[in-house]
Structures are given as structure tokens and as C-alpha cells.
Amino acid sequence: MSALDRSPSSLPPIAVFDLDGTLAETAGDLVGTLNAILAQEGLAPLALAQARDMIGAGAKALIRRGFEAAGETLDDARLETLFVAFLDHYGRHLCDHSHLFPGVTQALDDLAARGFALAVCTNKVEAHALALLELLEVSGRFSAICGRDTFAHFKPDPRHITLTIERAGGDPARAVMVGDSRADIDAAKAAGIPVIAVPFGYTDLPVEAFGPDRVIAHFDELLEAVDALVPLVRA
Numbered sequence: 001m002s003a004l005d006r007s008p009s010s011l012p013p014i015a016v017f018d019l020d021g022t023l024a025e026t027a028g029d030l031v032g033t034l035n036a037i038l039a040q041e042g043l044a045p046l047a048l049a050q051a052r053d054m055i056g057a058g059a060k061a062l063i064r065r066g067f068e069a070a071g072e073t074l075d076d077a078r079l080e081t082l083f084v085a086f087l088d089h090y091g092r093h094l095c096d097h098s099h100l101f102p103g104v105t106q107a108l109d110d111l112a113a114r115g116f117a118l119a120v121c122t123n124k125v126e127a128h129a130l131a132l133l134e135l136l137e138v139s140g141r142f143s144a145i146c147g148r149d150t151f152a153h154f155k156p157d158p159r160h161i162t163l164t165i166e167r168a169g170g171d172p173a174r175a176v177m178v179g180d181s182r183a184d185i186d187a188a189k190a191a192g193i194p195v196i197a198v199p200f201g202y203t204d205l206p207v208e209a210f211g212p213d214r215v216i217a218h219f220d221e222l223l224e225a226v227d228a229l230v231p232l233v234r235a
Contacts, residue, residue, distance in 0.1 A: 011117075011169060011170055011171035011174075012115055012116060012117045012169070012170055012171060012174075013114075013115065013116050013117070013170065013171055013174035013175065013176075013230050014116060014117040014118070014119060014143075014165055014168055014170025014171060014172075014174070014175045014176075015111050015116050015117075015118055015119075015175075015176050015177075015178060015226060016118075016119045016120070016121050016161055016164055016165060016168075016170075016175060016176070016177050016178070016193075017118070017119070017120050017121070017177075017178045017179070018120075018121065018122055018155075018177075018178065018179035018180060018181065018184045018201075019120055019122035019124055019129055019132070019133070020055055020056065020122065020123075020124060020180075020201070020202060021055060021056060021180040021181065021198075021200070021201025021202035021203075022101075022178060022179050022180045022184070022198055022201055023100060023101065023104055023120070023133075023136075023138075024098050024099060024100050024101065024104075024132070024136060025098060025099055025100075025101060026055075026098040026132070027048060027051075027052045027055055027202065028048065028096070028097030028098065029090065029093050029094060029095065029096050029097050029098050030055050030059075030062065030090070031046065031048050031051045031052065031055075032093060032096070032097070033086055033089045033090040033093060034046065034051060034054075034062055034063065034066045034086070035051075036089050037063065037066075037082055037085055037086055037089070038066060038067070038070055040085065041067075041072070041082075043067070043070040043072065044070065046066060046069055046070070050069065051065075051066060051069070052202060053202055053203060053204045054066060054069070054202075054204075055202035056123075056180065056181035056182075056183065056201065056202035056203055057123060057181070057183055058123035058124070058148055058154070059083060059086050059087065059090070059124070059125070060079060060083050062086075063079060063082050063083060063086055064079060087125065087128070090128065091127070091128060091131070094128060094131055094132045094135060095132060095135040095136065098132065098135075098136070099136070100136055100138065101198075101200065101219060102218065102219065103218055103219030103220050103222075104138070104219050105138060106219070106220075107219040107220070107222045107223065108138065108141050109141075110222075110223045111222075111223065111226065112141065114223070116170075116226075117143045117168050117169060117170040118141055118142050118143060118168075119142055119143055119144040119145070119146070119164050119165065119167070119168035119170065120133065120142050120144070120145045120146065120164075121146050121155065121160055121161050121164040121177075122145075122146070122147055122148070123147070123148045123154055123155055123183065124147050124148060125147045125148050125149050126145065126146065126147030126148070126149055126150045127147070128147070129145050129146075129147045130145050130147075133145060142168070143167075143168035143169055143170070144164055144167040144168035144169075146160070146163070146164040146167060150163075150164075150167075151163045155183040155184060155186075155187040156182070156183040156184075156186040156187045156190070157187060157190075158187045158188070158190035158191035159191075160187060161175075161177060161187050161188060161191050161193060162191050172193070173231075174230050174231055175193045175194075175230070176193065176194050176195070176196060176226055176229055176230050177191075177193050177194070177195040177196070178195070178196045178197075178198070178222070179195065179196075179197060179198075179201075180197060180198050180199075180200070180201020180202060180203060180207065181201060181202060181203045181207075182203060182205075182210045184197070185197060185207070185210040185211065185212050186210070189211070194213045194214075194229040194230070195212045195213055195214075196212060196213065196214045196215070196216060196222065196225050196226070196229070197210070197212035197214070197215045197216075198215070198216060198217075198219075199215055199217060200217075213229055214228070214229065
């Protein structure tokens, strides 16, 4: 049964956000960490413009893609070792260059004023997501911040989103996902939840190719898009 097949309840409507490339521009710090790992392995760094679209599926995928671009393949054991090193370095450089996209704070405030619960569902590990959102001074706006390791499932598995909604205390029948990547869009679709995409995040193809319900060019457009997709009148 999809989320939208469930009966409406007294729970609040909820907006669930991806983090990297959706709420925040984090490419500088993520690619900076990737380049630190490449340098550690004796490989040349990648330009930000080249590596930016490798982001979006989590740190392991970024490492694998980065090494492939550098002409190296990784077996699972080596990837795990590099993943640990990546997390250590990134955890010390979470917000050297990262910042919220324009309009994010106001959009969150507008949704909260409409009675929405807010949550984050990201393939970044939970500890890093919590720390980054605190550094960006928006962590207190979210009822739940769930990462790749919060549950046994992560995007594009739809349970990552539905379990985040459950943890945040939101109504799954009045939920919307906001993301920037195929993983976000595929997970939301599989959960039966409408999805709004932003085109300025991290994806190797235009987000329109993945069939989101709406695409917004700026967070100023979010409230109108949410209003069009989420039923606010209880049956």
C-alpha cells in the first residue's frame, strides 16, 4: 500500500527534503574531501565542475565515481577503507564552503506557518547531516533528520522516506518530497508521494528526465507547488 492510500489522520501534513543539492550547496566540501582521498592515493584532483554531478547518491558512490574518473577501479574492501577515511575528513570540513540555497529559510518558515511538519531524508550519514544543519542554523526547524544509516534502508528505497515521515510524526497521506536527484524522485514515486524537484542540485541528467510532479527554479516557488500537490482538507 502506498503512502497516499492510507486514511487521512489528525497528523500534520509534512514536507520531506533531501539535503545535498536541495537545501544546501555542499559540493565544495564534498569534492574537497574526495580530492583529499584521491591525493592520499596518489591521484590527481578533480575539478569541481567535473565532480559536482557525481554527488547525489551518497559518499560511497561519490568515491567510486571519483576513482573511475581518475582511471581507477575499486573493489569492495578498498572502497570500505576509503569510505572510512572520507567520513573522517569530511566530518572535519562539513561547512568550510557549504551554504543554504537562496530562499530556503523563508520557504521552511512559510511551510511551518501553514502547519507542515518538516523533515530531512538524506543519503548523507545521519551524524554529518545533523551537524551540517546545525552549522547552517536550521536544524531546529526539522522534526526528524534521517540519514543513510538511520534505518536499514536508504534512497532510492521508498522506506527511507516513509520511515522518516513516521519518525517526524507527519501524515503520510499528506506528504511531499523535495529533492534534486533520481534517487529522491524514484523513492518518492515508489512510496506514492508527490515529488518536487529543484534543477540546481546534483544529477548527471536534467531532473525533468526522471518525471517529478513539479520542478521549481527557486525556493520562492515552493509553497505554490506544495499547495498544488498536497491535499490539506481532511476527508
